[in-house]
Amino acid sequence: MPRSKTIYDVATLAGVSISTVSLALNAPTRVSTETRRKVLEAVDALGFVPKPEAVARARRGVGRVGVIAPYTSYPSVARRLNGILHAGSQHEQEIVLFDQESAAQTTSPLLSSLPITGRLDGLIVVSLPLDEAAARRLTDLRLPTVLIDTHYSGFDSVSTSDSTGGRLVAEHLVARGHHRFSFLGETQQSLLYVSPAQQRLAGYRAALSEAGYPLSENNVRFTAHGIGPAFEAARHLLSIEQHPTAIFASSDTLAAGALKAAHDLGLAVPGGVAIVGFDDGELAEALNLTTVRQPLEESGRAAMERLLQQLDQPGTVREVALGLELILRGTS
Structure with missing residues (x-):
C-alpha cells in the first residue's frame, strides 16, 4: 500500500522549505504569489490533503477560476471568454478553461465529471444550461458559480433578454413592410430546457402576432449549428413558390448560411x-x-466581477441583465 504524501514531499517537489509550505497554506499573504503557486501545484500533483481551510486560504491568494464553455464552437462565446480573461488578469486570477463542444445539450457532461473539489475557487458556466443533477452537485460542493447566457434558480447569472431580441427583429421587419416571415434556429438535443434560440423565437413570434402576422410552423426551421446546415435549411425555405421575404436567424452563423442560400437561388x-x-x-x-x-x-467581465464579489462576501443571489441593440446594415 503506497504511503500517504506528507508536507516533506510537497516541500521537495515545490523546491521550498517545510516552513514555507506551512506559511503558504496557513498564512498565504506572507509568501509571494509565485511561491503560493508552486506549493499549490505540488499539493495538487501529489494529492496531498492538508486541512481544507488551509487550502481555501492559500487558493484565495492564487485565485483559480474555472470556465466551462463551448468557446471553440461559437464565436460569440469566445468573445465572452475574452471579457472573462481581461477581468481575470486585472485581479490576478488564474483561469482554467474547459471546452464543451455544443450548447445544444441539456447540460454539460463536464459538470458531472469535472474534478473540481479543492481545485477551483469558483466557476463560470457560459452558454450551457444546467439540469437538476448538475445544479445539485455545484450546490453540494459549495462552489461559487456564475452563469452567463442562462438561468437557474439559486445561481448568480449575467444575461440578456433573448425574447426582447426577437421582438426587436420582428418590429424592424414589420416596419420594413414585410408580410411573410420565417425563423431559423439551432436544433437542440433535448427539450428539457428553454434555449436562447427558443426564447428569441418566442419574442419574434409574439411581436409578429401582435402586428397581425402569425408565424406559420412551416416557416420555422431548426438545424445543426454551422453555415452548411443553415444553407440547406434556408435554401429549402426559399425554394417554395410563396417563400418568406424575411428570415430571422438565431445567430450570425446561421444567418450567413441563409445569406449564402439566397445568393445561390439568385434572390436579391x-x-x-x-x-x-x-x-x-x-x-x-x-x-x-x-x-x-x-x-x-x-x-464576461460582469460575470468575473460578480464571482469575485461572491468569493469575498458570499450573499444574496443576483441576476444581472444587460441590454440589446439592433444594428442596421445592408441585409434588411
Missing part, C-alpha cells in the same frame, strides 16, 4: 429576402449583416 438581399442575425460579431460586420448586438465581452 434585401430586395428579394431580408436576413437578420443575432450576436454582431466579426462575421456580421464582414457580411454587412443586420443583426442584434449582444454585449458579449461585457457579459
Whole structure:
C-alpha cells in the first residue's frame, strides 16, 4: 500500500522549505504569489490533503477560476471568454478553461465529471444550461458559480433578454413592410430546457402576432449549428413558390448560411429576402449583416466581477441583465 504524501514531499517537489509550505497554506499573504503557486501545484500533483481551510486560504491568494464553455464552437462565446480573461488578469486570477463542444445539450457532461473539489475557487458556466443533477452537485460542493447566457434558480447569472431580441427583429421587419416571415434556429438535443434560440423565437413570434402576422410552423426551421446546415435549411425555405421575404436567424452563423442560400437561388438581399442575425460579431460586420448586438465581452467581465464579489462576501443571489441593440446594415 503506497504511503500517504506528507508536507516533506510537497516541500521537495515545490523546491521550498517545510516552513514555507506551512506559511503558504496557513498564512498565504506572507509568501509571494509565485511561491503560493508552486506549493499549490505540488499539493495538487501529489494529492496531498492538508486541512481544507488551509487550502481555501492559500487558493484565495492564487485565485483559480474555472470556465466551462463551448468557446471553440461559437464565436460569440469566445468573445465572452475574452471579457472573462481581461477581468481575470486585472485581479490576478488564474483561469482554467474547459471546452464543451455544443450548447445544444441539456447540460454539460463536464459538470458531472469535472474534478473540481479543492481545485477551483469558483466557476463560470457560459452558454450551457444546467439540469437538476448538475445544479445539485455545484450546490453540494459549495462552489461559487456564475452563469452567463442562462438561468437557474439559486445561481448568480449575467444575461440578456433573448425574447426582447426577437421582438426587436420582428418590429424592424414589420416596419420594413414585410408580410411573410420565417425563423431559423439551432436544433437542440433535448427539450428539457428553454434555449436562447427558443426564447428569441418566442419574442419574434409574439411581436409578429401582435402586428397581425402569425408565424406559420412551416416557416420555422431548426438545424445543426454551422453555415452548411443553415444553407440547406434556408435554401429549402426559399425554394417554395410563396417563400418568406424575411428570415430571422438565431445567430450570425446561421444567418450567413441563409445569406449564402439566397445568393445561390439568385434572390436579391434585401430586395428579394431580408436576413437578420443575432450576436454582431466579426462575421456580421464582414457580411454587412443586420443583426442584434449582444454585449458579449461585457457579459464576461460582469460575470468575473460578480464571482469575485461572491468569493469575498458570499450573499444574496443576483441576476444581472444587460441590454440589446439592433444594428442596421445592408441585409434588411
